[in-house]
Amino acid sequence: MPEARGGTKSSHWRRCLVVITAVLLLVVIAVLVIVAVRQNRPTPPNLKFGIVLDAGSSHTGLFIYQWLAEKMNDTGVVRQRDSCSVKGPGISSYWADVEQAGLSLRDCLNEAKRSIPVEQHRETPVFLGATAGMRLLRSQNSSQAEKLLQAVEAFIHSYPFDFQGAQIVTGADEGAFGWITINYLMGNFLQDMAGPHETVGALDLGGASTQITFVPDGEIESLDNSMHFRLYGKNYEMYTHSYLCYGKDQALKMFLQKLGVSANGTVFNPCFNEGYEKSINVSNFFTSPCTPMPPWTTHQTLRVIGTGNSHQCRDHVRQIFNQSSCAWNQCSFNGVYQPHVWGKYGAISAFYFVMKFFNMDKEKVSLDEVKVAVDKFCSTPWDQAKNEYKIKEKYLSENCFSGHYVLILLVDGYNFTSSTWNNIQFMKKIGGSDAGWTLGYMLNRTNMIPAELPRPKPMSKASYLSVMIIFSLLSFCWSSVCLYSGGRFADRDRRIWRRDLI
Numbered sequence: 001m002p003e004a005r006g007g008t009k010s011s012h013w014r015r016c017l018v019v020i021t022a023v024l025l026l027v028v029i030a031v032l033v034i035v036a037v038r039q040n041r042p043t044p045p046n047l048k049f050g051i052v053l054d055a056g057s058s059h060t061g062l063f064i065y066q067w068l069a070e071k072m073n074d075t076g077v078v079r080q081r082d083s084c085s086v087k088g089p090g091i092s093s094y095w096a097d098v099e100q101a102g103l104s105l106r107d108c109l110n111e112a113k114r115s116i117p118v119e120q121h122r123e124t125p126v127f128l129g130a131t132a133g134m135r136l137l138r139s140q141n142s143s144q145a146e147k148l149l150q151a152v153e154a155f156i157h158s159y160p161f162d163f164q165g166a167q168i169v170t171g172a173d174e175g176a177f178g179w180i181t182i183n184y185l186m187g188n189f190l191q192d193m194a195g196p197h198e199t200v201g202a203l204d205l206g207g208a209s210t211q212i213t214f215v216p217d218g219e220i221e222s223l224d225n226s227m228h229f230r231l232y233g234k235n236y237e238m239y240t241h242s243y244l245c246y247g248k249d250q251a252l253k254m255f256l257q258k259l260g261v262s263a264n265g266t267v268f269n270p271c272f273n274e275g276y277e278k279s280i281n282v283s284n285f286f287t288s289p290c291t292p293m294p295p296w297t298t299h300q301t302l303r304v305i306g307t308g309n310s311h312q313c314r315d316h317v318r319q320i321f322n323q324s325s326c327a328w329n330q331c332s333f334n335g336v337y338q339p340h341v342w343g344k345y346g347a348i349s350a351f352y353f354v355m356k357f358f359n360m361d362k363e364k365v366s367l368d369e370v371k372v373a374v375d376k377f378c379s380t381p382w383d384q385a386k387n388e389y390k391i392k393e394k395y396l397s398e399n400c401f402s403g404h405y406v407l408i409l410l411v412d413g414y415n416f417t418s419s420t421w422n423n424i425q426f427m428k429k430i431g432g433s434d435a436g437w438t439l440g441y442m443l444n445r446t447n448m449i450p451a452e453l454p455r456p457k458p459m460s461k462a463s464y465l466s467v468m469i470i471f472s473l474l475s476f477c478w479s480s481v482c483l484y485s486g487g488r489f490a491d492r493d494r495r496i497w498r499r500d501l502i
């Protein structure tokens with residue numbers, strides 16, 4: 001009888017073992033199936049596209065971006081696919097013939113049609129953002145600015161894209177979206193999540209305005225200069241200011257306006273190389289609100305003669321910056337509040353063009369070295385400069401002024417010093433995408449930057465394979481152990497049974 005009880009116990013244990021094994025195997029199989037289904041969901045390369053037209057004061061650029069649809073809310077996935085530089089001046093120059101403004105975009109829009117697959121045209125959003133040139137035109141003649149934008153809109157509507165309209169971007173948005181672009185392309189929002197990592201400030205020098213944007217290391221005193229963003233689960237309080245009229249072209253006009261004119265209509269310009277001369281038509285030249293017609297001239301044409309005097313050039317350029325009053329704890333110039341600059345900066349557009357010309361866009365170049373290079377160029381006679389540098393004559397002739405202007409804006413204006421100069425990185429592109437406000441603008445308009453962190457993704461291919469292999473091995477081992485133990489119990493039972501029979 002005891003043996004019979006032993007036999008019942010062992011068969012009960014065997015049944016339990018079989019049930020446990022079966023349940024475990026079912027669980028393992030269920031897990032494997034779930035993981036396999038999640039992991040192998042069909043993921044065709046679903047490319048999406050977006051177009052932004054940067055209608056600047058001096059020229060228009062078209063940028064085509066692309067991203068994978070399923071990754072649109074991740075940081076750093078949108079990349080520039082293509083870009084096209086519109087021939088001719090900025091759209092605001094067409095104020096007297098607004099139809100031409102739209103037509104000027106034709107070649108680039110056609111190029112965009114060729115670059116983006118036909119089946120994607122209808123769902124590709126197109127944005128046009130106009131900056132300081134249109135801000136100036138609006139301040140002079142708002143109905144003309146409106147007509148111009150409407151003409152441009154009508155033209156873009158004739159294309160098969162999903163056009164979202166033409167807008168004049170505010171100076172604050174221009175600064176903020178430039179900051180977002182730079183930090184997005186540098187991957188700073190991602191790194192920020194992993195630990196303490198500062199964002200990079202943005203310095204943009206255009207033709208008609210310039211922007212400075214950064215996250216200060218203290219409170220922002222002036223609400224007008226403060227912007228709040230919540231990106232990927234983190235709050236950013238940034239300082240931004242856009243100086244209308246302080247773009248490179250308008251600043252040159254303000255500077256020329258401050259130079260005296262002789263009785264015969266000659267202007268001696270220390271910021272043009274010696275031997276350089278040009279005539280300017282007064283009524284065509286002093287047209288913007290930045291430079292109302294100067295009271296001192298009765299001449300229709302002025303003869304501007306370069307004297308190439310770097311020292312005098314510097315003194316005259318300083319005069320367009322008013323440092324006399326500040327109603328805040330600290331200011332940049334013209335009484336504008338600005339917290340002290342700290343951390344790293346990306347300097348784009350004309351900051352880059354000018355520093356590149358002087359070969360001073362490299363890291364570790366000191367402020368003194370830049371000053372020396374600018375002085376050297378300013379004292380180069382015009383004929384020699386033309387032989388040495390094979391670039392557009394307009395840019396070459398303005399580079400002595402531009403060099404001084406960039407230095408004075410950054411040092412006297414924004415208060416960078418010899419020791420903080422190396423925190424500025426002069427840049428054009430970041431990993432193949434142009435550094436400008438357009439990408440940040442598109443990310444914002446398409447809600448592609450979430451306020452909160454995106455939910456974690458299903459595991460990577462490597463982790464998936466590891467899980468599959470580990471689970472398979474475990475289930476194999478477990479089954480083998482069970483079968484082996486089951487066999488041993490069966491043998492023992494058989495032996496007991498045989499003994500009972502004997």
Ligand SMILES: Nc1nc2c(ncn2[C@@H]2O[C@H](COP(=O)(O)OP(=O)(O)OP(=O)(O)O)[C@@H](O)[C@H]2O)c(=O)[nH]1
Pocket residue numbers: 055056057058059060090131132133205206207208209210247248249349350353354357395396
């Ligand atoms: N030296 C030099 N200057 C350039 C070059 N390309 C453009 N510029 C000038 O640099 C300045 C800034 O150019 P952009 O950034 O395109 O200016 P923008 O966007 O038209 O002007 P905003 O509306 O004020 O932003 C303008 O004065 C241009 O004429 C270049 O290759 N070399």
Ligand SMILES: [Ca+2]
Pocket residue numbers: 056057131205206207349
């Ligand atoms: Ca610009």
